[in-house]
Amino acid sequence: MTTIDDQTEADSGREDDAYLLDRRAVAAILDAVEKGDQAQLTELMEPLHAADIADLLEQIGHVDRESLIRLYDHEFDGEILSELDESIREDVISILAPQVLADAVRELESDDVVDLIEDLEEPQQETILGALAETDRLAVEQAMSYPEGSAGRLMQREVVMAPAHWNVGQAIDYMRSNEHMPDQFYHVILVDPRMHPVGNVTLGKLMGARRTVPLLDLTEEMFHVIPATQDEEDVAYAFNQYHLISTPVVDDEGRLAGMITIDDAMAVLDEEHEEDIMRLAGVGDESSLSDSVAETVKRRLPWLAVNLLTAILASLVIALFEDTLSRFVALAVLMPIVASMGGNAGTQSLTVAVRSLATRDLTGANVWRVIRREVLVGLLNGVVFAVTMGVVGVIWFGSPQIGYVIAVAMVINLAVAGLAGTVIPVMMDKMGVDPALASGTFVTTVTDVVGFFVFLGLAGMVLL
Amino acid sequence: MTTIDDQTEADSGREDDAYLLDRRAVAAILDAVEKGDQAQLTELMEPLHAADIADLLEQIGHVDRESLIRLYDHEFDGEILSELDESIREDVISILAPQVLADAVRELESDDVVDLIEDLEEPQQETILGALAETDRLAVEQAMSYPEGSAGRLMQREVVMAPAHWNVGQAIDYMRSNEHMPDQFYHVILVDPRMHPVGNVTLGKLMGARRTVPLLDLTEEMFHVIPATQDEEDVAYAFNQYHLISTPVVDDEGRLAGMITIDDAMAVLDEEHEEDIMRLAGVGDESSLSDSVAETVKRRLPWLAVNLLTAILASLVIALFEDTLSRFVALAVLMPIVASMGGNAGTQSLTVAVRSLATRDLTGANVWRVIRREVLVGLLNGVVFAVTMGVVGVIWFGSPQIGYVIAVAMVINLAVAGLAGTVIPVMMDKMGVDPALASGTFVTTVTDVVGFFVFLGLAGMVLL
Numbered sequence: 001m002t003t004i005d006d007q008t009e010a011d012s013g014r015e016d017d018a019y020l021l022d023r024r025a026v027a028a029i030l031d032a033v034e035k036g037d038q039a040q041l042t043e044l045m046e047p048l049h050a051a052d053i054a055d056l057l058e059q060i061g062h063v064d065r066e067s068l069i070r071l072y073d074h075e076f077d078g079e080i081l082s083e084l085d086e087s088i089r090e091d092v093i094s095i096l097a098p099q100v101l102a103d104a105v106r107e108l109e110s111d112d113v114v115d116l117i118e119d120l121e122e123p124q125q126e127t128i129l130g131a132l133a134e135t136d137r138l139a140v141e142q143a144m145s146y147p148e149g150s151a152g153r154l155m156q157r158e159v160v161m162a163p164a165h166w167n168v169g170q171a172i173d174y175m176r177s178n179e180h181m182p183d184q185f186y187h188v189i190l191v192d193p194r195m196h197p198v199g200n201v202t203l204g205k206l207m208g209a210r211r212t213v214p215l216l217d218l219t220e221e222m223f224h225v226i227p228a229t230q231d232e233e234d235v236a237y238a239f240n241q242y243h244l245i246s247t248p249v250v251d252d253e254g255r256l257a258g259m260i261t262i263d264d265a266m267a268v269l270d271e272e273h274e275e276d277i278m279r280l281a282g283v284g285d286e287s288s289l290s291d292s293v294a295e296t297v298k299r300r301l302p303w304l305a306v307n308l309l310t311a312i313l314a315s316l317v318i319a320l321f322e323d324t325l326s327r328f329v330a331l332a333v334l335m336p337i338v339a340s341m342g343g344n345a346g347t348q349s350l351t352v353a354v355r356s357l358a359t360r361d362l363t364g365a366n367v368w369r370v371i372r373r374e375v376l377v378g379l380l381n382g383v384v385f386a387v388t389m390g391v392v393g394v395i396w397f398g399s400p401q402i403g404y405v406i407a408v409a410m411v412i413n414l415a416v417a418g419l420a421g422t423v424i425p426v427m428m429d430k431m432g433v434d435p436a437l438a439s440g441t442f443v444t445t446v447t448d449v450v451g452f453f454v455f456l457g458l459a460g461m462v463l464l
Numbered sequence: 465m466t467t468i469d470d471q472t473e474a475d476s477g478r479e480d481d482a483y484l485l486d487r488r489a490v491a492a493i494l495d496a497v498e499k500g501d502q503a504q505l506t507e508l509m510e511p512l513h514a515a516d517i518a519d520l521l522e523q524i525g526h527v528d529r530e531s532l533i534r535l536y537d538h539e540f541d542g543e544i545l546s547e548l549d550e551s552i553r554e555d556v557i558s559i560l561a562p563q564v565l566a567d568a569v570r571e572l573e574s575d576d577v578v579d580l581i582e583d584l585e586e587p588q589q590e591t592i593l594g595a596l597a598e599t600d601r602l603a604v605e606q607a608m609s610y611p612e613g614s615a616g617r618l619m620q621r622e623v624v625m626a627p628a629h630w631n632v633g634q635a636i637d638y639m640r641s642n643e644h645m646p647d648q649f650y651h652v653i654l655v656d657p658r659m660h661p662v663g664n665v666t667l668g669k670l671m672g673a674r675r676t677v678p679l680l681d682l683t684e685e686m687f688h689v690i691p692a693t694q695d696e697e698d699v700a701y702a703f704n705q706y707h708l709i710s711t712p713v714v715d716d717e718g719r720l721a722g723m724i725t726i727d728d729a730m731a732v733l734d735e736e737h738e739e740d741i742m743r744l745a746g747v748g749d750e751s752s753l754s755d756s757v758a759e760t761v762k763r764r765l766p767w768l769a770v771n772l773l774t775a776i777l778a779s780l781v782i783a784l785f786e787d788t789l790s791r792f793v794a795l796a797v798l799m800p801i802v803a804s805m806g807g808n809a810g811t812q813s814l815t816v817a818v819r820s821l822a823t824r825d826l827t828g829a830n831v832w833r834v835i836r837r838e839v840l841v842g843l844l845n846g847v848v849f850a851v852t853m854g855v856v857g858v859i860w861f862g863s864p865q866i867g868y869v870i871a872v873a874m875v876i877n878l879a880v881a882g883l884a885g886t887v888i889p890v891m892m893d894k895m896g897v898d899p900a901l902a903s904g905t906f907v908t909t910v911t912d913v914v915g916f917f918v919f920l921g922l923a924g925m926v927l928l
Contacts, residue, residue: 023828049686051705059830160668175671184709185668186650203667204624204649207639222513240734241515243727245648245709263707266730270704273737274819277744281815282808289820289834296841300812304805304845308852311804318797325796329789332796333782336803336912340775341768344746348764351745355738356753364487366523370753377760381768388772448800 026056033068041071054083057092058290066095073100078107086119087288087295093124102131109182110139111156111264118148143258151235152228154268155249155258158182162215164190164198169211171201184261189248190215195255197248199223225250228257232268237360239265276358279436280351282307306441314339314448321456324464330397331459334406338455341385342413342447349374349421350443354436357429371422378418382411401462409455413447420446490520497532505535518547521556522754533559542568546576550583551752551759557588566595573646574603575620575728582612607722615699616692618732619713619722622646626679628654628662633675635665648725653712654679659719661712663687689714692721696732701824703729740822743900744815746771770905778803778912785920788928794861795923798870802919805849806877806911813838813885814907818900821893835886842882846875865926873919877911884910 025044032041045053057065057080065088069076073096081104084092093101105113105128113132117125117140129137139157146152160181162171171188175181188206190199199219209218224242226235226249238244239262251257278287284299291299318325318335325332353370356362362370386407393403424442425435489508496505509517521529521544529552533540537560545568548556557565569577569592577596581589581604593601603621610616624645626635635652639645652670654663663683673682688706690699690713702708703726715721742751748763755763782789782799789796817834820826826834850871857867888906889899 026827026829049706051707055825058825059827061833172671175668176674178672181668181672183668184666186709202648203671204639204645204647207636207667207671208642208645210640239727240730242513243515245650245727262726262730263703263709266704266726266733269730269734270737273734273741277737277741277815277819280741280745281811283812283815287816289816289825289830293837293840293844296837297844300809300841301845301848303812304808304849307808308801308805308849311801312856314804315797315801318800322793322797326790326793329786329796332789332793332799333779333786335796336782336800336916337772337775337779339800340778340912341772344768344771345764347745348747348767351741351747352751352753355741361519361522361753363490363523365490366753369525373757373760376757377764380757380761381765384765385768385772392776448804452800 026059029056029068030060030064033064033071036071038071041068042075045072045075050077050079051083053077053080054085058085058088058288062091065091069095073097076100076104078104078112081105082108082112082116085288085290088290089116090120090124093120093127098127101127105131106133106136109156109158110136110143111154111258113140114143114153118144118153146228149232150228151226151230151232151249151260152257154232154235154264155228155260156182157258158185159189159248159256159259160185160187161189161191161197161256162201164192164216166190166215167211168206168209168213168215168218171206171215172211186246186261187220188215189256189259190219191256197225197250197256200246200248225254226260228252233272235260236265236268236272240269272358276354276436279434280354280440282440303441306438310441310445310448313445314452317449317452318456320453321460324456324460328402328459328463330399330402331456334393334402335452335455337389338406338409338413339448339451341410342417342451343444344417345378345381345414346417346421346443346447347440349378349418350425350439353422353425354439357425357435362426367426371419371426374418374422375415376418378414378416379411382414385414386410402459405455405458405462408458409451412454413451416450417443417447490523493520493532494524494528497528497535500535502535505532506539509536509539514541514543515547517541517544518549522549522552522752526555529555530559537561537564540564540568542571542576545569546572546580549752549754552754553580554584554588557584557592562591565591569595570597570600573620573622574600574607575618575722577604578607578617582608582617610692613696614692615690615694615696615713615724616721618696618699618728619692619724620646621722622649623653623712623720623723624649624651625653625655625661625720626665628656628680630654630679631675632670632673632677632679632682635670635679636675650710650725651684652679653720653723654683655720661689661714661720664710664712689718690724692716697736699724700729700732700736704733736822740818740900743898744818744904746904767905770902774905774909774912777909778916781913781916782920784917785924788920788924792866792923792927794863794866795920798857798866799916799919801853802870802873802877803912803915805874806881806915807908808881809842809845809878810881810885810907810911811904813842813882814889814903817886817889818903821889821899826890831890835883835890838882838886839879840882842878842880843875846878849878850874866923869919869922869926872922873915876918877915880914881907881911 029044117128143153187200187202189197192198200223201215201218205218224247226247228249228251246259246261248256249258282303287299390403390407393406394400420443425439428435493508581592607617651664651666653661656662664687665679665682669682688711690711692713692715710723710725712720713722746767751763853874854867854871857870858864884907889903892899
């Protein structure tokens with residue numbers, strides 16, 4: 001029995017360092033690798049879970065990674081591969097000896113193999129498929145026939161099912177006599193003669209009931225079936241919303257095709273969050289800490305280029321007022337404040353909207369109320385900061401007009417920020433575009449343009 | 465048996481509308497409420513899961529909510545309360561008749577009651593505790609003695625355990641004869657005579673084994689125990705990292721105190737993400753779509769105030785160069801571009817760092833490599849945009865000097881953005897502060913100040 005507690009407890013000097021791969025542990029491992037000390041390496045790696053080994057491989061450089069794998073490859077576990085970040089996975093697969101890779105892949109369940117190969121290049125895919133037994137390969141190929149990011153890709157084909165007319169005794173005898181039960185399962189899925197799932201019985205209920213009780217009397221009240229073509233984001237949502245543990249997946253004809261368990265749904269939820277947070281910041285979707293400098297530049301450049309265009313647009317607005325600016329340099333000093341406050345308030349509204357759309361809390365039923373609230377919030381915050389900045393303007397530049405101009409511009413820009421921060425993501429969602437993807441740029445463009453235009457325009461009217 | 469499929473299938477005209485509360489359904493429900501038609505309301509609500517009813521109550525206004533609850537209260541399920549957003553929960557509890565509230569609360573498991581009352585005010589807490597049976601109340605009070613956000617608050621006390629020396633037959637007989645088994649459980653926890661958990665046996669393995677097999681021969685390879693004082697964020701991390709399904713929780717002496725199941729860990733993961741994304745945007749932690757205008761203003765104002773201070777700081781930097789600006793207004797037109805590009809690049813680095821710290825991918829083992837990468841990425845992106853803006857500067861203003869100045873300022877500011885975007889969150893994390901919380905403001909302050917200072921300072925040297 002492997003326990004990771006000894007290791008994590010030793011590491012957790014500070015409470016929130018629990019589960020952090022220890023720097024000394026990493027150093028000791030790299031030391032063993034450098035010395036080529038296989039025995040010591042094996043001893044150091046033994047307490048680590050596959051997920052921790054994957055993290056370790058991600059955190060060290062390519063050269064160390066290659067030496068470590070070559071020294072450790074007799075013990076290389078398939079699960080390490082499925083835990084690895086995509087950007088490192090190809091590297092590790094290319095390092096592994098073909099026989100080691102084949103052994104590692106054969107240990108995995110079909111859904112893990114699918115997850116492993118779907119992002120690989122064709123030749124590496126072929127290598128891995130070739131290593132599988134015939135039936136496993138067919139299972140993987142069938143899963144790959146479903147669209148990327150669908151329930152069909154996520155499901156495992158290994159399920160435990162029973163005819164709906166069976167009783168408890170029949171189900172238990174069947175399970176006792178069957179050699180090929182999945183490693184982990186939590187429900188028996190009841191199916192009708194056409195293989196349509198009709199109910200779930202938890203193992204706990206099965207275990208507590210007398211042998212003569214019909215299975216149909218024990219089914220869970222909440223029964224949820226997922227179509228194989230459903231988007232994995234919706235699958236994760238359903239697991240989280242309805243507290244599902246495992247759920248049958250059905251094909252186009254409603255026949256049982258496989259099942260999805262909550263641990264896979266949790267991984268999807270985690271990925272979706274990562275995607276949202278990265279997209280909101282204008283970082284490429286699939287970016288990873290182990291990407292090279294060149295890859296990172298390539299991913300981030302397009303977003304910065306879009307930002308440059310919108311920044312130039314804002315500059316063109318400023319250029320309209322060069323005449324005003326040349327007479328009142330104070331305006332150049334103050335104008336970034338209006339734009340910056342608008343950008344921040346817009347980002348606040350935007351983030352709330354993007355997140356609420358993702359959690360299905362922002363719907364047709366409340367969209368108008370939310371827009372109204374965001375605009376009102378913008379107006380009220382605008383008034384507070386208008387008064388503040390009006391006073392600052394008067395004190396700093398001794399000019400009531402400048403105070404007045406910045407105050408009015410602040411109110412207008414913060415109300416616009418609330419409006420744009422909500423309407424833009426809602427519209428993108430309606431058009432079927434991920435609202436996290438580019439809304440941020442649009443919103444700050446609006447608040448920059450409006451901020452500079454209103455502030456400098458008003459100043460031109462009032463001061464000239 | 466309740467199936468929600470009929471309803472969601474009808475709704476999903478577009479694929480990603482699956483699970484979205486239908487606007488027509490909401491309208492029909494509100495219509496029944498307005499007419500006071502209890503029979504129709506009950507019929508419309510019947511197919512809805514408690515989580516969907518909670519969403520519905522969050523999406524409608526206070527007046528509709530009150531009418532709906534009064535009309536529906538004979539069927540009000542305790543689970544609706546635990547699914548409700550905190551901001552609406554107090555409102556709903558104050559609407560419910562005391563008897564309905566008491567009945568609703570008594571249906572819940574101890575961990576759900578804890579989750580329900582921990583954010584309530586004292587008097588509402590008392591009301592709910594008073595409604596519970598003696599043993600349940602003690603269980604809840606004991607859980608409440610653990611710190612907020614700890615594993616002790618998250619765990620349920622209902623566990624299924626067996627002495628480690630039992631065999632399969634003894635365990636099954638015990639479960640058959642025990643009337644009070646939890647609704648959902650997936651493992652039998654083996655304990656030694658001092659009540660220390662020593663292993664987990666899945667129900668699937670138990671079911672497949674002969675009666676004479678010792679339980680210790682069936683334990684899972686991966687066995688993980690969580691201290692009751694552990695932070696719930698670490699609990700969620702462990703479930704996601706090690707694919708745990710349910711895990712025993714132990715007290716200070718290592719004795720079994722309860723267990724945590726993956727669905728609760730998934731909910732924590734979801735909340736932690738929400739917190740990160742909201743904090744990064746400078747929106748209060750616990751904000752919700754159903755907050756009132758006043759609450760929302762109150763939550764967002766402090767963040768905007770901090771931003772105002774930093775914006776004024778940036779303006780003070782600009783004010784240093786009023787003289788230069790008054791001679792070359794073109795500088796006022798171009799200066800926001802340098803600051804804006806720096807702010808964006810800094811946010812990119814920052815988001816990657818915050819997210820990597822949350823997933824424990826950024827550690828002492830790779831922090832220097834990551835900082836080096838971010839600075840290099842900033843430099844390279846800086847060079848690309850320096851060339852672009854240099855050319856734009858020359859074409860737009862016909863001045864090679866302006867082109868040269870903006871190019872150099874761009875390179876410096878983007879490298880600084882990469883540095884600040886990584887170092888600031890890492891330092892905050894070292895100091896025990898959530899890096900998502902205020903890093904954004906610090907990073908954009910740095911890029912604004914450096915951007916304006918370098919651009920205007922260089923311009924002063926080159927042009928004057």
